[in-house]
Structure formats: structure tokens, C-alpha cells
């Protein structure tokens with residue numbers, strides 16, 4: 064055995080694609096798993112004692128927003144469109160340190176809850192900067208987490224994006240909506256090009272991507288420029304695809320075709336493409352995504368919170384599409400708990416009128432949240448499995464924690480019981496980033512104090528923007544509810560009779 068080898072010994076391990084955990088030793092060679100051997104069979108200069116631990120592959124978050132870390136808990140009965148309307152005040156006016164802190168909070172929460180890699184669509188509206196990209200990257204680097212960092216960009220404002228919305232405002236409000244500004248493709252993409260040219264991090268650790276945020280928010284020319292930049296530097300592309308009924312209806316109105324058909328026409332679909340949410344897509348769109356080797360990120364918690372409906376991922380999987388699981392950002396989920404997201408991925412598959420054998424089961428849900436999400440990040444075959452050749456991204460759960468006592472079925476309990484509370488240690492690339500519940504090198508009291516100060520300061524600084532958004536909100540809500548109904552050809556929401564206003568008021 065070579066001197067740089069380490070053996071993780073004494074644990075109960077979820078090996079490869081097996082559906083039961085068994086005693087095994089994991090041999091590491093640097094940052095990679097080199098062998099799985101029977102318990103006690105390996106010797107190495109360094110042994111990590113994993114007695115009393117259940118060891119699973121790190122969960123992979125296929126869709127989040129680091130900028131949501133400072134915005135958790137803001138807003139309640141917000142549709143996606145009301146959230147986008149509020150975006151300028153919940154994410155606006157941030158300094159370099161605010162961006163870093165918000166991402167750091169998101170990363171810390173993910174690690175604490177057993178997640179070792181993520182796809183972060185970081186808000187950089189109206190114009191990204193190299194400095195901002197590095198603020199975000201530094202947060203992940205400082206805690207040792209893998210990430211794809213994709214600047215979330217658009218050349219239209221939300222109000223320009225939804226066909227007919229600007230015209231719906233009364234004359235006194237329209238100038239408020241029109242005061243929001245976007246920028247040109249050249250201005251937006253220049254700093255991303257420069258960042259891609261000079262990106263200092265290895266691709267398997269912190270990778271740069273690109274995220275034209277929502278197709279309706281992007282002109283065709285802008286999308287084409289994103290496509291060309293992605294091709295030039297090999298950047299993965301992710302967009303919010305048909306997240307709401309409004310987006311499906313808006314696409315029909317603007318393009319005369321589905322969103323996915325529009326993306327194919329632009330040339331954006333391909334193996335490096337992933338769509339987040341994909342609630343309001345039909346079979347023809349599933350076929351297009353599968354044919355081009357694209358993938359989807361399923362965010363069931365966010366979809367429920369924003370009232371967007373239920374994504375039918377069984378249908379997408381049956382159509383040959385790779386599906387990962389995501390939490391979405393903390394401004395719409397409002398946590399970074401991949402155990403919870405994985406559980407919801409299994410549960411929401413059961414609301415469709417199909418027999419139990421068509422439901423997403425626990426083993427499949429866990430594979431989606433590991434290997435499936437890894438594929439979304441462009442890290443398939445590298446992370447998401449405990450097997451030789453894969454990176455040593457391991458989560459150690461305490462077998463004495465009440466969640467795992469008694470251990471009747473490890474996979475069922477990981478998905479149906481676990482909430483992250485049993486996570487004791489997390490290893491990424493062979494290095495402990497969480498050890499006995501503590502993130503080494505992180506001064507948490509200082510981070511927490513800075514985050515509290517930032518939240519208070521930003522709330523004050525964004526008061527005017529907030530008031531403007533609140534004036535626009537009733538029109539946005541009313542118009543979008545109406546437009547969204549045009550897409551209800553797909554069964555993604557339960558139909559319901561109108562509730563009499565008095566009953567609503569009485570329930571508050």
C-alpha cells in the first residue's frame with residue numbers, strides 16, 4: 064500500500080449502486096477512491112476510524128442560488144412572478160462582502176446537511192463583473208465545496224419579459240416598471256468571457272458556467288451569444304425552463320412554440336444543457352431534451368412553495384432524460400436541505416394517478432440526488448457514487464442518531480427519515496470539510512454577525528426599491544394568474560373551485 068493512501072475503516076457503506084449498506088473499508092488515493100475492500104482487509108499509513116457511521120456519497124444539489132443565503136424567510140405567499148418582482152429589493156444593493164457572505168451561508172448549510180457539490184445560478188443583474196464571480200467562487204473555495212458557478216443574466220427586465228405585462232399597468236405605475244434597466248449582450252458577456260479566459264480553479268472543483276436566466280427574459284440574439292460563449296469555453300448552460308404556467312403561456316404568445324422548441328431553434332440544447340424546474344413541459348419537449356442529451360434539475364420544494372405545480376419527472380425519466388434534484392435558492396425554498404428535496408422528489412411523484420410501481424422510490428430518488436445531479440453539473444462519472452475512480456466525496460452519518468435507530472433499511476431511512484441532523488462528518492476530495500459537526504477554519508460567530516449586520520443594512524438601503532415593487536405587485540399577480548391559466552392544458556396543478564373571499568379572509 065502506497066504512503067499517500069488512506070483507509071476509511073469500520074463504517075457501514077452504501078457502495079456503488081447497491082441498495083443496502085454493508086461493512087466495508089474505503090481506500091483513498093489522494094482525492095480519489097481507489098478501492099472498496101471487505102471490512103478490515105486494508106492497511107494504510109493513515110486510518111480514518113468510521114466506527115458507528117453510515118457512509119454515503121455526498122448529495123449533489125443540481126440547482127440553487129447562493130445569493131439566496133441572505134434572503135431566507137423573506138416573503139410567503141409569493142408566486143414565482145411575485146418573487147421576480149421582489150428580486151431587486153431582496154437581492155439588490157449588495158457589496159462584494161455581501162455576495163461572499165450570502166454564498167458562504169448557502170455553502171455552509173449545504174455541507175452541514177450532507178451536500179458536497181452544487182450548481183449555483185448566481186444573480187448578477189443587470190451586469191456581472193469578474194469581481195462578483197470571484198466573490199462567489201471564493202466562498203466555495205474557502206469551505207472546500209465543489210460548485211458550478213453560473214452567472215444568472217438577461218438582457219430584458221422581468222416587466223419586458225412577460226408578453227403584455229407592461230401594458231397591464233395603469234399609466235401612473237407603468238413608468239415605475241419601465242425604470243428598471245437591463246444591459247446589452249456585449250456589456251453583460253464581456254466580463255464572463257474574461258472570467259472564462261482567466262478562471263483559476265480546476266474544472267472538477269469550481270467550474271464556471273453560464274445561465275441565461277429565463278428564456279423569455281433573453282432576446283434571441285442574447286441567447287445565441289450565450290450559446291457561442293459556452294461553446295468557445297466549454298461552459299455548461301442552465302436556464303429556468305418552464306418553471307411556471309406563465310412561462311409556457313408566454314412562450315406560446317411570443318414564439319408561437321414551446322420554450323424547449325424555441326431553445327432548440329436557437330441551438331442551445333446539447334449535452335452541456337440543463338433546464339431547472341421543467342414543470343410546464345410536454346412530451347414533445349421531453350423528446351427534444353432527450354435527443355440532445357440535455358438534463359433536468361427537479362426542485363420539488365421550491366415548486367410547491369411558489370405554487371408552480373408538480374413536475375412530472377417520471378414522464379421525463381421514462382422519456383430518456385437524466386434528472387437531478389435541487390433545492391433552489393433560499394429565497395424560494397427556504398433552506399438548502401438536500402435530504403428534504405430528495406424526499407419531496409419521491410413524494411410528489413405519487414400525486415399523479417399511476418400505480419405504485421411507477422412512483423419514484425427511495426433508491427431511485429437517492430440516485431437522482433447523487434449521480435443524476437452530478438450529470439447536471441457535468442461531473443458524471445466523477446462524483447455521486449462510492450466506487451473506485453470516483454472522487455472521495457463522503458458523508459458520515461451517526462448510526463446512534465435517532466433518525467437511524469433502529470436501522471431497518473438504510474436507503475429508505477436516508478430518503479424518508481433523515482433530515483440532515485445525523486450528519487457528523489463530510490469529506491470532499493479526501494479532505495474533511497465538516498469534522499464532528501464543525502467546519503474547520505470557519506469563524507462561524509464572525510460570519511453570523513456579519514450576515515446579521517448585512518441583512519439589517521440591506522433592508523434599510525433597499526426600502527425605496529421595495530416600495531416600488533410593492534406598488535407593482537397586485538398588477539403583476541393578477542395579470543400573471545390570468546396568463547398562466549392559458550397553459551393549463553397540462554395537468555400540473557389540481558383544478559379547484561374558486562374560494563369565496565369571506566372564507567379566505569376568515570382563514571388569515
Ligand SMILES: [Zn+2]
Pocket residue numbers: 126127128184303339391392
Ligand atoms: Zn432557480
